[in-house]
Amino acid sequence: PKEGHELLLKTKFIDLKAKLKGVEIRMQCHLVHVDTSEDISKYHFSFPPHLWYQQQRQTFRTHISNDIQFNLRLKYQEHEWLEAKIVDVSSEGCGLEINKHIKIEKGELIKHCDLGLPDGNHLFCKMIVRYVSHDDQHNLTHVGVKIIQFEGSDKRHYLRAIQNAQREMIRRLSRVANSE
Secondary structure, X not given: OHHXXXXXXXXXXXXXXXXXXXXXXXXXXXXXXXXXXHHXXXXXXXXXOOEEEEOXXXXXXXXXXXXXXXXXXXXXXXXXXXXXXXXXXXXXXXXXXXXXXXXXXXXXXXXXXXEEOOOOOEEXXXXXXXXXXXXXXXXXXXXEEEEEEEOOOHHHHHHHHHHHHHXXXXXXXXXXXXXX
């Protein structure tokens, strides 16, 4: 569209995002030259200095809508409990959104986690941090964790809850696809 062309000429860069089979790739490229011969614009970009590649996981990850309640409280720095919003789940871990900027590092062990399932049950587990990013504009910390230990038979309850959430999200997606 004309607006996009004009914006690209003004900003001189483009932010590209792509997702295929659960793998997300992002890059930012700077405009070097525009060729507008033959009434078609051809854009030449510099090679991107950074390529963000989100590794595909061995287990399927389901994004969770706000009305499916998975809650997480984790003990942070041995004295403070933090509430985290679970934004996606898999059989091995989950993606968290914490409404504050916290200092947490990749590889850090979280020994005390209270995971609330949609059916109201609470499970206790240990997690290890696999990914951390900070959104300073919204004062958020995004954390990816792998669950490494459940208490007792809690893993079975967790897997059942994940399976139910996956089915529900697939149902919703198929309804949307069928209505279009």
